[in-house]
Amino acid sequence: MTNTMGAPKSDLVQRALDDMDRHLDVREMALREKLALTCRALFDAGHDSGLAGQITARAETAGTYYTQRLGLGFDEITAGNLLLVDEDLMVLEGEGMPNPANRFHSWIYRARPDVNCIVHTHPFHVAALSMLEVPLIVSQMDIAPLYDDCAFLPDWPGVPVGNEEGEIISAALGDKKAILLAHHGQVVAGASVEEACSLAMLIERGAKLQLAAMAAGEIAPLPDRLAREAHDWTLTPRRSAANFAYYARRALTRHSDALSS
Template identity: 60%
Template sequence: MDKTFVEDKERVIQREKQKMQRHLSVGNWTVKEKVALASRILCRHGHESGLAGQITAREAERGFFTQRLGCGMSEVQASNLLLVDEQLRIIEGTGMPNPANRFHAWLYRARKDIQCIVHTHPPYTSALSMLGVPLAVSHMDSCALYENVAFLAHWPGVPVGDEEGKLISAAMGDKSGLLLAHHGMVVVGRSVEEACVLALQFERAAQLQTIAAGAGSIRAIQPELGREARDWLLHPARLGATFGYYARRELAVAPQCIT
């Protein structure tokens, strides 16, 4: 019998991860271009809510990139992004940054591993936030968020002050996602690619939870299997390839977003 059918699963997983590292291609985009692409990707998947929500990404030690206030997610281009410091003072670009970006600065200061932050109000996530129900990660596709999402049950109001920055950064802790009651989601990533993909999975998990809860009780995933799937889905090469797939779809219809 071929040894493939009797090989230890963990050994197979590690071997396939090494293959992904060698064979999966990722786009050679700048951080600004990735932010513009992520904004377009998330907009197409229902994360747009007027002028609400922000995507930011670190730029070395100078500050972070963000869209200017008044620019919708479908209008973001690499050329119209702002570079701001943690006091939201403009370093590069023209226009006004969203005052709500202030809590992003608190997250960047608290977590040196964070390279990108996504905050949006997509419909299913927002519906859960209105119910005051934590996100249930109980499907394989969402397992990158398994044991990786916190819940803030207290709504602090419009997040433009330092009080909100303290509250949100403390609630996030070491997690990658945070469901804000009466508000929306915050997702952080070690790259723009990771934050974008996790934000897509967050809303997908909220959608599945809403559908499943209407049909019966949601069954929990076995913890060891949830963690196994989380580690598989969070492999950087896989995340990069997933982002690349969505980016190519955007570039096919809006190549100007990175020119």
């Protein structure tokens, strides 16, 4: 039996990461299925706001991505009714039209080749925090994946259907994983659908925690070194995949039609 009680933390972290690669069971899914389940999972988590918000993922051909059809709520999205569009929002596959606000997604995809999925929603607590014109404060371990990884746009540029808003939002996002938009909502720019879904869940929880903490007193900061360690520990691809697998299982129990073609 191996004795690990005297092992340094770095060794234990690596051991845990290796174990996750071996033991965390992740179901293989088609991209359209992942996107549909992300819509359903985020709907259940309070990210719906009527027909507002968009969720997109880069498709197999460069310069194209999948998105939902305007007129359908997140709880109505299936793998089969997603649209394939180009960066000019011309529909290549599917029926109907995309949300015109998807234009700023095209700007982000152009600026960030590392981004493969974008989630833009107006969940209740994020929207409430955005009204205060204050950035997201990450001061709790569960929200650590967003530590120093959530930008802030303090000036509302208006309805994001023009190229101007695309330039403003993509520039403000920079190289971060997420951004809080004042008087608007949030944007998550993930390396994968799994990561984007996980971070979208967290940013709403973070906003909810922040509003509660602000009402009770002054929020204390996290130690930078430990917060960065927690960020890196919780934001591995395998952890994101495992988180998504849980959200997907839960969504499928509530929305058995999500994977229909």
